[in-house]
Structures are given as C-alpha cells and as structure tokens.
Amino acid sequence: METHAYKYPRQxxxxxxxxxxxxxxxxxxxxxxxxxxxxxxxxxxxxxxIWQLNPKTREKLAVGPGTMEQKKWSNFSIFLLAILVFVSFQFFADDYRTCWLLIILAVGVHFLPFIPVHGKLMLFLSISLIINAFIGLIITNVSLDVFFVIDGLIKILFGSIFIKLSPTNF
Structure with a gap:
C-alpha cells in the first residue's frame, strides 16, 4: 500500500x-x-x-505527523502569542477595550508563523483578524462586541474552509 505524505497534515x-x-x-x-x-x-x-492537543484527536483527524520544522514554528507561534498577550496586559490592563483588541491583534499576528504549519490560507486568516483589530482600535465609538462577533465569524469561516480542504473525512 502506497503512503502519501501531506504537506499540511493537521488542517x-x-x-x-x-x-x-x-x-x-x-x-x-x-x-x-x-x-x-x-x-x-x-x-x-x-x-x-485540550481536545486539539490530545493524541487521540491527532491520531483520528491528522493525515500524518507534523515535521520537526512545523513543530518549531508551532512552538514559536504559541510563545509569540504569550509574549504579545503579556505585553497587552502589562500596558493596557486598565483599558479593557484596548486590551481585548490588542489580544485579538496578537492572535492575528501569531497566526503568521503558522503558515508553514497549515498553509498559505493562514496568511489570509491572519490579515483578516489584524484588520478587524486595527479597525476596533481606530474606531472607538463601535461596541467591542461587534469586533468579538467579527473575530468569531472570521475564525468559523476559515475553520470551515480548513475542514473542507483537509484530505481526511470524519
């Protein structure tokens, strides 16, 4: 039986x-x-x-293991997110709106190093989330809830696309 290695096994x-x-x-x-x-x-x-990092989840839904390079990028991305969120809390903890929008921005930025892990679609996800956060930081008279909803919808949309693109079925 021929095995096929996928470039992005965990889409x-x-x-x-x-x-x-x-x-x-x-x-x-x-x-x-x-x-x-x-x-x-x-x-x-x-x-x-917990679900996504569970070995049973990876065994069932991944089409193979990630490469060492992908693991390094994943770890770097999580580290980057932790640093950016920490900085957001350090300097803007008193302004919950700005703090939340900076966290949304940090999440968008932390998706950039995931491009080698999950593919170029991560770039478009990242850009969409970053734009949403910047608009929220610039336009201060719009409820923060609007930016939470947009962020959630962007993630759900891209999540659905990743599921559709994945070579595995349930």
Whole structure:
C-alpha cells in the first residue's frame, strides 16, 4: 500500500479548533458587571486546546505527523502569542477595550508563523483578524462586541474552509 505524505497534515484539526475558538469569541458577549465575562470563554478555549492537543484527536483527524520544522514554528507561534498577550496586559490592563483588541491583534499576528504549519490560507486568516483589530482600535465609538462577533465569524469561516480542504473525512 502506497503512503502519501501531506504537506499540511493537521488542517482538519486546525479547522475544528478555529471553529471552537470562534464560538469561544461569541461567549465574550456574556457580560458580568458590564464587562466581558472571561470564564465561559476561558472554559471553551481551554477545553478546545485540550481536545486539539490530545493524541487521540491527532491520531483520528491528522493525515500524518507534523515535521520537526512545523513543530518549531508551532512552538514559536504559541510563545509569540504569550509574549504579545503579556505585553497587552502589562500596558493596557486598565483599558479593557484596548486590551481585548490588542489580544485579538496578537492572535492575528501569531497566526503568521503558522503558515508553514497549515498553509498559505493562514496568511489570509491572519490579515483578516489584524484588520478587524486595527479597525476596533481606530474606531472607538463601535461596541467591542461587534469586533468579538467579527473575530468569531472570521475564525468559523476559515475553520470551515480548513475542514473542507483537509484530505481526511470524519
């Protein structure tokens, strides 16, 4: 039996993860004392991370292992996200709107190093999220919820595309 190596073996997992992350963004619409309640978001996000990093998930939905180069890019991307989010909290913790928009921006930027891991479509995902964040930072009279919804919709859209492009079926 001939085996075929795929350049981006985890597109389906990435797609499902993006949909989970998109849904988690909608959970930020739940308010506590007038501010986004981070607990529903955090629970969904953490459960999604546990799911996507689970070896059983990877065995079932990946079409092969990632390369060492892809693993390095993935690790760098997560490290970059952690640094950018930390910086957002360090300098803008008192302004929750700016802080959240900078986190959305950080997520968009952290998708750039994922291009070698999941393909060029990650560039368009990244650009879309970065533009959304910049518009939110520039146009301050639009509710933050609008940018949460747009961010969530972008992730769900791209997640669906990644699932469709993946060579694996459920």
């Amino acid at each position: 389906k997992i990435n797609g499902i993860w993006l949909i989970i992350a998109g849904i988690a963004m909608f959970l930020l619409l739940i308010k506590y004392n007038g501010y986004p309640n981070i607990w529903p978001f955090t629970i969904a996000y953490v459960l999604g991370m």
